[in-house]
Structure formats: C-alpha cells, structure tokens
Amino acid sequence: MFSPTLLFGILYASGLCAWSSPVVSTDYDSSQLVLTSGPAQPQREYENGELPPEENTFGWVDPRLNGGRLLDYTTRRLGEPMNVIISSLSDPFILTESGLHIYAKSIGFSEECMGLHYGNIHEADLGDGLGRKPEQYLARQEYFPIGGTCWESVRGGHHFRAWHQNGTIANSGAWFIGASQEEDSSKNHKIIPNGYNLGRDYLVEQATAGSHWQGVWWKAEVEWRAGLLERGKRGVNHGIEQDGLVAILTVYRL
Numbered sequence: 001m002f003s004p005t006l007l008f009g010i011l012y013a014s015g016l017c018a019w020s021s022p023v024v025s026t027d028y029d030s031s032q033l034v035l036t037s038g039p040a041q042p043q044r045e046y047e048n049g050e051l052p053p054e055e056n057t058f059g060w061v062d063p064r065l066n067g068g069r070l071l072d073y074t075t076r077r078l079g080e081p082m083n084v085i086i087s088s089l090s091d092p093f094i095l096t097e098s099g100l101h102i103y104a105k106s107i108g109f110s111e112e113c114m115g116l117h118y119g120n121i122h123e124a125d126l127g128d129g130l131g132r133k134p135e136q137y138l139a140r141q142e143y144f145p146i147g148g149t150c151w152e153s154v155r156g157g158h159h160f161r162a163w164h165q166n167g168t169i170a171n172s173g174a175w176f177i178g179a180s181q182e183e184d185s186s187k188n189h190k191i192i193p194n195g196y197n198l199g200r201d202y203l204v205e206q207a208t209a210g211s212h213w214q215g216v217w218w219k220a221e222v223e224w225r226a227g228l229l230e231r232g233k234r235g236v237n238h239g240i241e242q243d244g245l246v247a248i249l250t251v252y253r254l
C-alpha cells in the first residue's frame with residue numbers, strides 16, 4: 001500500500017528528507033518567498049530509539065515490534081482482530097479515557113448499560129512493554145435502559161473494545177480498537193458471519209461521516225493498512241474470516 005508514511009520512509013531512507021532544516025526557496029522575489037519544511041515531527045520520542053523507516057509511523061507503533069500482535073486474546077490462543085487504530089495525531093481530548101467515551105457516544109455507541117458487563121474480558125498486547133492487559137473500554141451501539149433492564153437496539157449489535165498504547169516502550173497514546181458486529185443478545189453475543197469486517201466498517205463510516213456531542217464536532221480521516229493482521233481466520237475467535245485490513249483513523253476536531 002502506498003501511504004504517506006511509506007513515502008516518507010523512502011525519502012528518509014534515500015537521505016532526501018531534510019526535514020529538520022526548513023528549505024527556503026529563492027526562486028521567487030522576496031514578496032513570494034516560499035518556506036517549506038518536511039512533515040511534522042512525531043509527537044513523542046520512543047524509548048527504544050529510532051524505529052526503522054517502514055515502521056516509523058506517526059501516531060501509533062506497530063505492536064509486533066515488541067512482541068505484541070493485532071489479534072487480542074479472547075481465549076488463551078484465539079483472538080479478535082484489533083481492526084481500528086485511533087492515531088495519537090487525533091484531537092488530544094479523544095486520547096483521554098473520558099474523551100474516548102464521549103467520542104464513542106457521538107458516533108452512536110454508549111457505555112455498557114448500568115455497570116453490567118456482558119461477555120468475557122479480552123486482553124491485548126500492544127507491544128508497549130505492559131504485556132497483556134485487559135480491555136480498558138467496551139462500548140455498545142444504542143443501549144437504553146427500560147424499567148431497570150438494559151435493552152439493545154433490535155438493529156444493534158455493533159460494539160468495540162479499546163486498549164491504550166501507553167506503556168513506556170511504545171508510549172504513542174493511540175487507541176487500539178477491536179470492532180465487531182454481534183447477533184442479538186438472545187444468541188449470547190456471537191459474532192455474525194463477516195462480523196469483524198462489518199463492525200470495523202460501521203465504526204469507520206460513522207467516524208468519517210463526522211459527529212458531534214454537545215457542540216463539539218469531529219471528523220475522521222482514514223488510511224487503510226494491510227499487513228498488520230493476517231488475512232483469513234487463523235487464530236481468529238469463532239473462526240470468522242476477516243480481510244486483514246486495519247483502519248487508521250485520525251480524528252480531527254472541527
């Protein structure tokens with residue numbers, strides 16, 4: 001996939017990218033002086049030093065560099081794909097826990113109903129030095145309480161889990177998200193056929209369409225990444241195939 005990051009990697013590798021020193025073009029008269037510089041520096045220094053150019057991503061670190069993986073640990077062996085990353089180049093508010101909750105509401109998800117937790121807790125290793133850690137957030141589409149009971153929307157079943165990449169080895173601040181679509185709750189929260197791709201695409205659609213919450217507006221840009229997740233169903237919970245694509249979202253505040 002030909003991404004800006006890859007392009008940067010190529011420029012970087014071939015020594016063409018003099019991005020620390022702005023280049024002043026003098027091809028124009030002084031009234032048209034053009035000041036150009038390279039892309040913005042990554043927000044954080046990584047403690048394990050400079051990453052190889054192809055991994056020199058902005059706003060998140062490939063978990064595989066430090067023993068992590070893009071499948072979570074649903075059981076000891078099987079996992080569900082973390083198929084969305086909210087890069088830390090996003091609105092800093094969304095990178096906080098309470099900010100993510102509010103952003104989730106703006107795109108049609110709510111917190112688990114009244115403290116009830118359905119399904120088991122998944123773990124994930126984001127290669128940030130913290131090893132496997134339990135999910136830090138679980139959001140479900142359109143939950144609403146009626147008479148002390150929590151009802152899922154009939155149409156519902158979209159949900160996502162989120163983990164924060166903030167251990168010292170890869171302290172990017174990005175959110176890694178596993179999104180999927182479930183059958184209705186009578187079927188005990190089974191993922192529907194193609195439910196990983198559908199769940200991801202639903203979240204991406206909501207985010208890129210733009211959303212708002214109490215006067216704050218956001219809109220996401222998406223970059224699709226192949227190669228982080230293996231395509232298919234090997235090691236995937238419920239044996240459901242997925243296409244291996246990860247959506248990298250950068251959520252801008254408008």
Ligand SMILES: *[C@@H]1O[C@H](CO)[C@@H](O)[C@H](O)[C@H]1NC(C)=O
Nearest residue numbers: 096097136163164165166167
């Ligand atoms: C890492 O992120 C989690 C989830 O937002 C948070 O609970 C935790 O305090 C953070 N750790 C550090 C060291 O900031």
